[in-house]
Amino acid sequence: MMNYFIGFCKKFPLLLSILTSINAITPDGSPPLKNLLKAHAAETKCTSKSYDYIIAGGGLAGCVLAERLTSDGKSKVLMLEAGRSDYNTLFIRIPAGILRLFRSVYDWQYETSGEEDCEGRNIYLQRGMVLGGSSCTNVLLYHRGSAMDYDSWKVPGWTSSDVLPFFKLSEDDKIGKSSDYHSKGGEWTVDQVRYQNPLSKAFLTVAHDEWGLPYNDDFNNWSRSQEGIGRYDVNEKNGERVSGASGFLSKAIKRKNLTVRSGAMVRKIEFDKSKTAKSITYDLMGDDTGDTFSAKLADGGEVIVTGGAIASPQILMCSGIGPRKELESLGINVIADLDGVGQNLQDHPAAVVSFTTPKKGVSVTSKLRIFGLSNPFPLLRWLLFKTGLLTSTGCDHGAFIKVGENVEQPNLQLRFLAAKALTPDGMTTFTKFRTAKTLEDGYSFQSIAVRSKNRGEVKLASSNTHTKPIIDLKYLHDRDDLITLREGIKLTRKLGRSSKWNEYLGEEVFPGPEVNSDEEIEDYIRRSVHTSNALTGTCKMGLGDDCVVTPDLKVRGVQGVRVADSSILPQIIGGQTATPTVMIAEKAAAFLKA
8 A cells, every 4th residue: 555655646746856855755765774684784784895985964065075986996895874864855956845854854853052152042953954954955045255265364275366266166157157166067057046035136236325335146256345235146956955965865875886874873983003994883863772883994095084063073082082181071082182173163143134015925934835835836836937036045145344443354244025024033034934924014134243353162972973062152242243233223223214225115023123222233243143054163174283284174182184164264264054064075085185
């Protein structure tokens, strides 16, 4: 009967995709680990071989490396990913499907542990729990930061002129921008959204007239300032999300020299007496037997840790690489005493201003509902033509602005949304959109401290990687970040009230007319500040004693281990961090193949 049901579903891909996305069935029709004997037999077969490279983490960087390291057809590569395998499900492929992904089976659903400067709040952090990682669950914005971001690191081999070729290596520019900074033919497709809401178009005009800022048609052109107002480029191809899995891994997974294991939780890296990596111990998600498996490296092989800014330091520490005192308190044998592991955690904190509009049926969210039910027509348009409002994650218009005195680069990023926020916390609003029966029309501004100064940490709660670590982002601990967000709110409130909105001009909802003084605005920020999902820095790269990896991404104090993901950024860049992660993986592949 089950086989008949699955056969029926496969004739209707939309139905199958919906069922897999709600975890009712897996793509092959069986619940995860239904047959433990079969699952264990598959892992036994996998671990009977040795590998030239073991990639610990199947997120964006891991997918890039899997493609690059197997392209010779010879190097044997194993990739271990704890998340799901169904990166091609409909809600991931549709850009607007992001509304269904936050706090879902595709999300690790991390939280910080009581932010001291944010009234003790536990702040939700979305991280992708699927092959492709957060590139399957992010808002798709294509940003590199500025040339100054990289030059300011002062890390040999990582200046702007050093990294630019690696940005261009994987890019496929569909817009037709300057060949000095862009390229065509790669896997990481860049385009503009195939939809523009009338409110978003109005934002560009009103912001230009009110602020006098120039239009910027390429925030990634390093020959000029990042300042300006414009449309953000996105990682889409023909109106569909491009993730690390769909762009890179889908090519590599067909090769015989690549083995990919999803649902496989890395427990630790094993070392010999010379502190050289020899294997990785892992187990299966959902397996209560306690059985573990050991994936072996071939002689001279390497482990590449690509778990991201939360999981990468966790894997290192559980493997005995990290602060001695912390590791010994959890009974972990210390292999390399590195105080920097888990430190230097950075993110872009954000705060929201939102308005209603008297114009009915204009917001993207109101177009998704008919009589309180889901409107089928946007989905049909996407399925048939790959156009319309479902090609947008909602925040693909915005600006980069300097606020304050003696500011060298834009420290404030704005993301405009043609929708009224449901709560002051932008992340909570995203999760509530999918359940609200009616959605009032409006428009919102998300202010982001895009070159933030917060420095937090990731610490172990247990020696078991299945236990989520303790995360302290120290949001707003540096007052400059609070001031940047405060000034962003003041700017966008004024903008939102401009008479130049004409028929769209509405009433302020958040922070609300009762919030006026600087102190009141700052209190509002503390109560509502949220992530814009750009976690970096916890395995810092460089030459100093506080660094975890060297400029060639080798972990200090051991042999045969590198880290290659956003965790190695010494300082967060001014923009979303997916594309810099691709660049890091490209450089890592070049190091490994040299």
